[in-house]
Amino acid sequence: MKNYLYILFIIAIISCKSDSESYVPYQNTAYILAIPQIFADKLPNPVIPNSNPFTVEGVALGKKLFYDPILSGDGTQSCASCHKQVDGFTDDVQFSVGIDNIEGNRNSMPLFNMAWNLNEKFFWDGRSIGLESQALDPVTNVVEMHNTWQNAIHDLKNSSVYQDLFNKAFPEQTAMDTNITKELVAKAIAQFERTIISANSKFDKYLNGEVNLTVDELEGFNIFNDERGDCFHCHGTGNSNPLWTDNIFRNNGLDAIFTDIGLEEVTGDPNDRGKFKTPSLRNLVFTAPYMHDGRFTTLDEVINHYSEGVINSSTIDTQMLFVAQGGTQMSTLEKAQLKAFLLTLTDNEFITNPDFQE
Amino acid sequence: MKKIVALLLLSVLITSCKTDDDSEKISPKFKFTFNWDGEAINASDFNAIKYSNETGELSITKMRYLLSNITLIANDDVETKLITYHLIDLTEEASLSTISESTVEEGNYKSLTFTVGFNEAENTPNAYTDLNITNWNWPIGLGDGYHIMQYEGKFLDASNQEQTYSLHVGTRKISDGVFEPNHFIISFDTNLVLNSNSEIEIKMNIAEWFKNPNLLDLNTMVFPIMPNPVAQLIMRDNGASVFSVGIN
Structure with missing residues (x-):
């Protein structure tokens, strides 16, 4: 009788195994950064943090986020609003205007070749260390996108596309709790930003x-x-x-x-x-x-x-x-x-x- | 019993066979320090006009220099290159120490030599990616290659006004298209005793740049000195007495 109970207990444990435990993470694809020959010849290797390896899916997600106004407080501005490709990923005004029609006090910085900023200090005053840290700033900056991360993450989770994109970009991180986090948002944007290279003047x-x-x-x-x-x-x-x-x-x-x-x-x-x-x-x-x-x-x-x-x-x-x-x-x-x-x-x-x- | 004795004998034999060649190999550590006639200079000493020499009061705002081919010479004249090249920046803590690329045996050595800057053969334009990204390059029009030193600061002129000075050293431009290398070799022919804990300290007395053998008066110097072959030669000559070495 004891044996039967033991077998039932084992069966119960096995049957309790959740979907998450049997989840097989999506296999994403490593992104190979195309380093221009002139950079390969004259510069050290770019900064690619071990904590944020390049993937095709990560770069694609980063690009989508970069252009999506979903990250701003009222859904009207994206990173690209002040960093336009046609302007070398800056804009053409002295001070960019945020969602509340308030001007900043510094000129929007051009974005290119940032993977070779080896000191990893970003912004005019170097206040952010690392692109992943930098990418967090504008979302909550009151004169820029003036959002809260809680709100931004809520909107991303409620969108019809982002959960799948995050799962594919960060399968290991999202598999356990299917979460979208501000850290993953920043990682994706940083991956895309590292691909923005200018070397053909x-x-x-x-x-x-x-x-x-x-x-x-x-x-x-x-x-x-x-x-x-x-x-x-x-x-x-x-x-x-x-x-x-x-x-x-x-x-x-x-x-x-x-x-x-x-x-x-x-x-x-x-x-x-x-x-x-x-x-x-x-x-x-x-x-x-x-x-x-x-x-x-x-x-x-x-x-x-x-x-x-x-x-x-x-x-x-x-x-x-x-x-x-x-x-x-x-x-x-x-x-x-x-x-x-x-x-x-x-x-x-x-x-x-x-x-x-x- | 015989086997045990034989094994013991073999062990003794093997142990006793340890020759001089088996003495401990070490990778000497290096430390780069700065002083003003013996007074230590650290990054926290930058910017304040607190140093004086024959030409007046001055501050230091930048001090970077490059050493190459740091080589140890044994008593039997065998040379071991310990460091290929190293850029020292007084404000970059990580650059103020390094470890030898090669190992040497513990013991006595008769000399340590190094080149200040790159020698002519190794002063290859754009060849060093880590230096390119820190703008250590010397302009094409002045001979190309790399700086030897970038030393900058401010001094008080005769009117007690702050003026900037910039003592950048590199290849000498004699005339258009005619250049002469300006690196120099320092050799310390003294008994150096190295063990596994040894740290070789290379000291720069910044005050020496101004006074030996040439008196350097910032008030009368014409800046920039980079295109001035005479000023470049003065700096090179004064560099000979700037360095000293110690074993810690």
Whole structure:
């Protein structure tokens, strides 16, 4: 009799096994990031966290989320509202306007080649470490998407498509409790953002021996790399670093007194006052207006700033060697040649690449 | 009984066969430190105008330099390259120490040498991806390759006004298309005793950049010095007395 009871007990245990325990996770497909040859030759490997490996399904989900206004408080704005592909994944206004019609106080940053930001500090003030962390911020930012994660997750769970997409993108994580979480939202968006690569400008083609530069463009390159422009210490020598930035934070002489203290807001160090992330020079033609506060409408204004508009302050970057005279004092011709060179950093294919489109 | 004795004898034989070649191999650790005439300099000392020399008061805002071919020379003249190259940034804690790429035996060594910067053969343009991404490259028009040092700060001029200075060292441009390497080799010919706990400390006395053998006056220097072959030579010459080495 005891044996019968024992057998019944075993049967009961087996029959209690839930669906989740017998769940066979979806087998997603590893996404192979296509690294441009010029990056492979000159840069270290991109940052791909072990905690967020690339998958085809993850990238696809990230792209859908990037373009879907479902993450915003009133369902009207997506990441792409302020990061438009046609504008080099920024927008064309000084300050983006959030769902409540409130302006931010910093210019929307262009998005490309972020997987090679090896210090992993994102935003103009570097307040987020890692793309996964960065992607969390705008959703709850009161002047941007002004949502709560509770609400955003609720909406995603109630949609007809997202549960399946999350299950496929993150089968291991979602199998146990079929949850969609803010962390998985951020992981998916980060995966998509890492695929946004720009590496096919005229200058890239010049380095590959595919095209020639004009005389003015070449002289502009020389100006960029010598004391007339003195651009290379922050943006690289051009032939060496195809990112056109070192992603370091600097005070580039915009103001004597800072209403926006930049990096100091994050570090608390007065020596970081007025320091902002050095942006890439790629795709400048698409990314106006310029600087962290979008104060310059045109590339000419930017060049004029470095030529004669640099303002001294206690935290001015010591690579701004010509601050005492207001800048490098370029001639009109030199400015035109420098601009001609900078325009060779335009990657027209990038802004129409269907891989990045909705 | 005979077998046991034979085994014991064999064991003794094997143990006693340990030769000098079997002495413990170690991977020496390196530590890179900075001082101003003996006073330690750390990242927290940056930005404040707190150092003085013959030319006035100054601060430090950046100090990066590159060493290559750090090599240990044994008493029998066998050379072991311990480090291929290493970029030291005073504000990057991780760069202030490293460990040898090769192992050496514990014991006495007669010399440690290294190159400040890359030598001409190894100063290959764009070849080092980790350096490219930190903008360590030297411009094509000045000879290409990589910086040797980036040292920056502010100083008080005769009017007590803060001025920026930038002492960047690299290939010398003699004239258009004519360049000369500017790296230099430091050799410490002194008895170095290394064991498994040893740490080789390479010290830079930043004050020495200004005074030996050339007096360097920031008030009269014309910046930038990168395209100035005379200033580059002065920096190289002054670099000879900047370094010292210790075993901790």
